[in-house]
Amino acid sequence: MTAASLRNVVCHGAGGVTTKSIWLNEHIGHPNPVMVVNEHYMLNAVGLPDAGIEKAKLEMSKYMTNKPAPVIASIVAGRADDFAEVAAQVSKLRPDIIEVNISCPNVEDELGKPFACSRVDAAMVTSIVRKMTRIPVVVKLSPNVANIVEIARACVDAGADGICAINTVGPGMMIDLETREPVLANKVGGVSGPAIKPIAIKAVYDIHKALPGTPIIGTGGVMTGEDAIEMIMAGATLVGVGTAVYYRDVACFGLIAKEMVAWGKAHGIKKIGDLRGTAVKG
Numbered sequence: 001m002t003a004a005s006l007r008n009v010v011c012h013g014a015g016g017v018t019t020k021s022i023w024l025n026e027h028i029g030h031p032n033p034v035m036v037v038n039e040h041y042m043l044n045a046v047g048l049p050d051a052g053i054e055k056a057k058l059e060m061s062k063y064m065t066n067k068p069a070p071v072i073a074s075i076v077a078g079r080a081d082d083f084a085e086v087a088a089q090v091s092k093l094r095p096d097i098i099e100v101n102i103s104c105p106n107v108e109d110e111l112g113k114p115f116a117c118s119r120v121d122a123a124m125v126t127s128i129v130r131k132m133t134r135i136p137v138v139v140k141l142s143p144n145v146a147n148i149v150e151i152a153r154a155c156v157d158a159g160a161d162g163i164c165a166i167n168t169v170g171p172g173m174m175i176d177l178e179t180r181e182p183v184l185a186n187k188v189g190g191v192s193g194p195a196i197k198p199i200a201i202k203a204v205y206d207i208h209k210a211l212p213g214t215p216i217i218g219t220g221g222v223m224t225g226e227d228a229i230e231m232i233m234a235g236a237t238l239v240g241v242g243t244a245v246y247y248r249d250v251a252c253f254g255l256i257a258k259e260m261v262a263w264g265k266a267h268g269i270k271k272i273g274d275l276r277g278t279a280v281k282g
């Protein structure tokens, strides 16, 4: 993660930017191939590679000088103590939000089940991060659970200011018919892209219905301005865009914003906030 890459998405119309998840120490990701994409979905197992907090601090402080747009610092760890340490260090850089990534599916072998798969673990990590910082804390949840609302509620009760839903679905697998083996070196990977949008929409809808006072970053399968509006109608306060870059290039951010404005104009919308959660209220 570099300051230049963060600035690049802002230059292309993003209203804010989330860093790659930052570890305490350098973390080597998975070997190639790490991703595969078709018209329906992307499968990825990058393995959260990162140069660690010291390098992240250098790059983030470069970004913070003449900060062009709000920044969400995403943090990840395998142990609660490490979450506390990364949160404390990242806080000094004054990001607008800290996103606690407890839901990456691809480091299970090293770390066991993601913290986001258990109410108790999710709450434990949330409260540890909460104690370390006064910056707003948003917890990124996994859709791969029986009841995402229960996990969201546990995080909010433990002090989360908001919820980010959803991380990737699965994990899933794709097999190459010629080699007769899984395509990804890690064999399995998180599913993102157009196919997961209905799962993301329902998760955001359910969380907003149960916790109407909680801000939600809605993400998962958002490719177009219409997708972003749908996410807001489900209850999202902010909309996250990731995999769309692979379908529409980095220009996707500006395109999505333009499409949202066009839709709003065509439907006589005065304030985007008026659309938030309308599907839930209706």
Ligand code: DHB
Pocket: 044, 045, 046, 047, 048, 049, 101, 103, 104, 105, 106, 167, 168, 189, 190
């Ligand atoms: C990876 C991380 C994620 O949070 C995810 O949802 C999928 C893949 C990764 O780095 O492998």
